[in-house]
Amino acid sequence: MQQFLEVFSELKGKNLYVTGESYAGYYVPYIANYIYSHPGDLDLSLKGIWISDPSLSYDIVQEEIPAVDFVHKYESVFSLNQTYMAYLDKTAEQCGYAGYYQKYVTYPPKGLLPLPGGTPDISDECDVWDSIFSAALMVNPAFDIYRIFDTYPILWDVLGFPGSFPQVQSPIYFDREDVKAVIHAPLNYTWSECSNNSVFAGDGGDTSEPSALSVLPGVIEKNERTVIVHGLADFVLIAEGTRIVIQNMTWNGAQGFHTAPANDSFIVDGMGALGTAHTERGLTYVEVALSGHMVPQFSPLAGFQIMEYLLGFRPSPSS
Numbered sequence: 001m002q003q004f005l006e007v008f009s010e011l012k013g014k015n016l017y018v019t020g021e022s023y024a025g026y027y028v029p030y031i032a033n034y035i036y037s038h039p040g041d042l043d044l045s046l047k048g049i050w051i052s053d054p055s056l057s058y059d060i061v062q063e064e065i066p067a068v069d070f071v072h073k074y075e076s077v078f079s080l081n082q083t084y085m086a087y088l089d090k091t092a093e094q095c096g097y098a099g100y101y102q103k104y105v106t107y108p109p110k111g112l113l114p115l116p117g118g119t120p121d122i123s124d125e126c127d128v129w130d131s132i133f134s135a136a137l138m139v140n141p142a143f144d145i146y147r148i149f150d151t152y153p154i155l156w157d158v159l160g161f162p163g164s165f166p167q168v169q170s171p172i173y174f175d176r177e178d179v180k181a182v183i184h185a186p187l188n189y190t191w192s193e194c195s196n197n198s199v200f201a202g203d204g205g206d207t208s209e210p211s212a213l214s215v216l217p218g219v220i221e222k223n224e225r226t227v228i229v230h231g232l233a234d235f236v237l238i239a240e241g242t243r244i245v246i247q248n249m250t251w252n253g254a255q256g257f258h259t260a261p262a263n264d265s266f267i268v269d270g271m272g273a274l275g276t277a278h279t280e281r282g283l284t285y286v287e288v289a290l291s292g293h294m295v296p297q298f299s300p301l302a303g304f305q306i307m308e309y310l311l312g313f314r315p316s317p318s319s
Contacts, residue, residue, distance in 0.1 A: 001042055016044040017310060021294060022237070025054025029211035032219045048225035050310050052295045053234050054242070056212040058120035061248075062241030063129040065100050065116065068092040070238050071132055077148055078132075079139050088128060095126035101240055105247050108258040113248040133235075137164065145235045147292025161193040162293070217251035220283050227284045227310050227317075231291030231298060232275060239287050252281035261285060267318040268302050275302075277317045284309070286317050 005012050016035075020028045028051050035046050055062065068088045071078050075085075092098040096116030104113045116126075136143040144150035144163050154163060160172040173179060175191040185191070198204045208214070220226045228246070230239040247256035257280050264273035266286055275287040288295050288302050296303030309317040 001044075005043055012043040014044055016042075016046045017048050017050065018046070019050040019052075019310075021052035021054065023055050025051050025056045026206065026208060026211055028054075029216040029219050030208065032223070033215035036219065036222050046223070047312075048223045048227070048310055049219065050227040050229065050306065052229040053231055053237050053293045054228060055210070055237060056216065056228075056242065057210045057245045057248075058115070059129075060115060060120050060122050061244050062237045064095075064122055064126065065097050065244065066238040066240035067129045067132055068097060069101060069240060070235065074148060074233075078136055080132075080135055084135055088132070091126065091128055091131075095123075095128070097126075097128070101244070105240075105243055107247075107256070107260040108254075109247045109256040112255075113244060133164070144292070146294065147231070147233050147298060148235050149233055149290075149292075159193050166192070166194075212245045212249045217249060220251045220281075223282060225284065225310055225312070226282055227286065227306060229286045229288065229295050229303075229306055231288050231293055231295050233289075233291060233298075234293040236293050242285075246283070246285060251283060254281065257285070261287070265318060266302070268305055271301065274299070279316065284317065 018028050018032050028049050032046060032049050035042055035044075068091075071080065071085070071088065080088075089098065100116070104110075133143075133145060136148075140151055142150060142152045142154050144154075146162050146164075150163075154167065156169045157163075157167060158173045160167045160169060172191065174183075174185075177187055179185075180187050180189075180191070200206050228242065230237070230242050232239050249256065257278060259278070259280070261276035261278035263276060266273065266275040266277035266288065268274045275289040277284065277286045279285075286306055288299050291299040291302065295306075305314070306317050308314045
């Protein structure tokens with residue numbers, strides 16, 4: 001960023017907003033925290049962040065706990081047989097997932113929300129998310145974890161992804177030799193949106209603490225506006241899991257939201273109610289109906305309206 005500003009010096013002193021989706025639930029809060037922790041290092045004024053369908057906590061919180069309830073919510077979409085549904089209900093009961101949301105996600109919270117079994121680790125027998133994914137693909141081979149409503153035909157994508165699996169259509173834009181040459185990428189490498197190679201230094205995985213348990217609360221307190229958005233048709237990371245995260249997080253002197261997001265409170269111009277929107281103590285949470293993981297792609301008008309709010313052009317996402 002410092003080098004960028006030396007090349008484009010006319011941008012020095014401008015306002016900065018850091019945004020991203022999915023694993024940016026780690027990247028964006030950590031980047032923002034670094035900027036706030038090193039004042040003067042970057043000649044920009046950080047004002048706020050927006051993270052869509054973000055990874056904020058453990059997988060057991062954002063995938064496993066809400067997975068079976070999610071399937072029940074969209075039973076007609078998943079179309080799984082009753083024998084398998086009975087198996088899921090029994091497993092959810094045995095693993096401490098059943099009734100978790102109804103018991104612990106209260107407004108205001110009654111205390112810290114526990115991890116089932118007291119650990120973020122997921123045993124094979126309690127990995128209902130992967131089991132559901134496999135079963136859904138058997139019924140609908142075009143099942144897309146990023147937007148559960150998708151069926152055949154699988155739409156061509158210029159990046160060949162994202163979907164439940166890499167697509168084989170060609171040409172994949174960033175793997176074209178002319179594109180590689182223009183962006184100075186090695187011609188002998190095959191481009192992939194999600195690489196099987198580790199993107200982290202050292203021995204492999206990211207050892208950072210989930211942002212909601214580390215840097216995110218402090219970033220919210222320093223931002224002018226912090227926006228968390230979640231598409232309700234996303235199965236990669238599930239909206240109810242994000243609500244669990246928020247209700248377990250303490251920022252600006254209190255834990256969680258004290259008032260529940262109201263149904264139909266996210267109003268999109270010219271479309272009407274399209275989910276929920278709620279703000280407390282500098283944190284705004286928006287749920288977008290019909291949208292999957294990539295909210296600005298799947299619901300662009302909603303995404304644009306949320307961006308206007310982030311930048312201060314609207315007093316709320318819905319007005």
